[in-house]
Amino acid sequence: MSAPERIPPRSVTPEASGEAALPATELLAHGELTVRGRIREASNAALLCTVALDGQEAPCVYKPVAGERPLWDFPDGTLAAREVAAYEVSEATGWGLVPPTVLRDGPYGEGMVQLWIEASPEAELLALVDAEEPGEGWKAIGFAEVGEGRTALLVHADDDRLRRLAVLDAVINNADRKGGHLLPTRDGRLYGIDHGVTFHTDDKLRTLLWGWAGEPLPAEALEMLKRLQDDLGDSGPLTRRLAPLITPAELDATRARVAALLTGGVHPEPSGTWPAIPWPPV
DSSP states (O other): OOOOOOOSSSEOOOOOOOOOOOHHHHHHHOOOOOOOEOOOTTTSSOEEEEEEEETTTEEEEEEEEEOOOOTOOOOOOOOHHHHHHHHHHHHTSSSOOOOOOEEEEHHHHHEEEOOOOOOTOOOOEEEEEESSOOOOTTTEEEEEEETTTTTEEEEEOOOOHHHHHHHHHHHTOOOOBOOOGGETTTTEEEEOOOOSSSSOOOOOBBSOTTTTTSSBBHHHHHHHHHHHHHHTTTHHHHHHTTTSOOOOHHHHHHHHHHHHHHHHHHHHOOOSSSSSSSSSSS
């Protein structure tokens, strides 16, 4: 099945009718969902759909809760709700790193619906290099076996967009930041997807974006974290949006991670109690 044409993430362009564009979240939440096919690479049920409302249409991904496989280490809540929670945190950062995502009823029951983002195949964010150190413009992740007893250095781009995503992952405690979950677009934006295993109360950060581990957080990240801390207050706007999606303990743990990042002032390092890099990494 060929991928549908990418639709701008913030709003959906109407047909030539003079109508104003609908916000993407309104279209996703209230439009008619039509299943077009299944994304076979996904480990849980993920359906490629279109969503239409008031003459406007966009491609999207629908992940019904009924298609989720139980996870022993994430017994509370659903993958779908955590995906929406990750979007809410992303929006609160002001960085817009997660495509518009809603929780709604669909053809197979309640599930997550997310705007489809078409990635640019030309963008290079990850690479394997035959060297001991990363070159200019790259950050080292670690050495990987490449066959026949050989190893290569796995690196990611020293890119401000990736750095922002690394900070977001630290806040939401992302346990599965793989290379295939990075979607750079032709217009220069970067999105992260697949946030079903997030917000755990234990430190489960597992990512390919370790290149800044231990380095001071940028000023813009510290400013964002201060705003996020305010929004996560007892009656804060982000608290109200997250409360129906994650447990009270997970919400408290999110507050604690934000506070720890502000206190430490540096990018987190691997805990040593949990595999640091997801497998497979892509």
